[in-house]
Amino acid sequence: MKRQSGFTLIELLITIAILVTVTGIAIPAFGTWLPNYRLKAAAMDIYSNFQRAKMQAIRRNEGVVIVFDVGNDSYEVFVDNGAGGGTAEDDIRNGTEPLLAQVSMPENVEIDDANFSLGSSAPGFTSRGLPWKSRFGNVEIKNNKNRHYRVKLSIAGNLNIEVSHDGGATWK
Numbered sequence: 001m002k003r004q005s006g007f008t009l010i011e012l013l014i015t016i017a018i019l020v021t022v023t024g025i026a027i028p029a030f031g032t033w034l035p036n037y038r039l040k041a042a043a044m045d046i047y048s049n050f051q052r053a054k055m056q057a058i059r060r061n062e063g064v065v066i067v068f069d070v071g072n073d074s075y076e077v078f079v080d081n082g083a084g085g086g087t088a089e090d091d092i093r094n095g096t097e098p099l100l101a102q103v104s105m106p107e108n109v110e111i112d113d114a115n116f117s118l119g120s121s122a123p124g125f126t127s128r129g130l131p132w133k134s135r136f137g138n139v140e141i142k143n144n145k146n147r148h149y150r151v152k153l154s155i156a157g158n159l160n161i162e163v164s165h166d167g168g169a170t171w172k
Contacts, residue, residue, distance in 0.1 A: 035143045038106045042141055043149035043161055046075075049101050050123075050151065050159050053077050056100055057125035063132055064100065065091055065124035068114035068139055073105040075114075075139075080124070091122040105141065112148065112168075114139045123153055130157045140168065 049066065057064040060079060068075045077100040082088030086095025093099065105111060114121040116137035124132030131153060138152040148164040150171065162171040 032145070035108050035145050036147055039109050039141065039143040039145075039147055039149055040163075042105055042109045043151060043163075045103060046139060046141070046151045047159055047161055049075075049077050049103065050153065052100065054125040054129050054157065057127055058129050061127040063089060063124060063126055065093075065122050065132055067091065067093070068111060068121045070111045070114055070121065073110045075103055075111070077101040091120070091124075108144045109141055110143075112140045112142045116153070125157065131155060142168070 053064040053066055056079065060081075062079050062081045064077065065080045066075055066077050076093065078093045079098040079100065080089055080091065080093070081097060082095060083098065084096025086093070086097045114137075116123045116135040117131075117133075118135065120133075120135050120137075122132075123135045123137065126132055134155065136153050136155045138150045140148055140150040142148045146165075146167045148168045150162045150164070150168075152160045152162065154160070164171050
């Protein structure tokens with residue numbers, strides 16, 4: 001008589017029990033990881049849109065502005081050239097000024113502060129790649145896990161990303 005090989009019912013039940021245990025451990029860890037991932041991704045998006053604004057300003061030979069709406073956790077990037085009856089260099093997208101990006105923060109991520117020179121929340125770049133109207137400063141975003149990211153724009157037009165794990169008290 002031939003011996004049949006395969007899994008026994010006990011082996012199958014033990015394997016399922018191990019999978020359930022590992023899944024039970026992994027799901028709470030995923031819940032902690034996801035908000036921090038979303039925050040970091042949002043910070044990288046802001047950084048990328050700053051870079052995009054700088055490149056478009058140089059390429060188009062016109063000012064490109066980023067307007068942060070802290071109350072609505074969103075921002076938009078546009079060419080402030082007065083096209084279509086708009087007013088050039090007024091930090092407001094009017095007329096048919098070209099919109100380059102319109103971004104809302106992901107779930108559980110909010111814009112905590114957008115603080116640029118002269119109390120403005122509208123930085124940008126000139127056609128030479130320098131800060132718009134000499135506005136330098138930073139935009140800070142946070143999540144519901146007390147982690148903060150900040151994208152800094154220097155007077156020379158350089159960008160830097162910093163992170164704080166203690167609610168903005170110290171930055172790395």
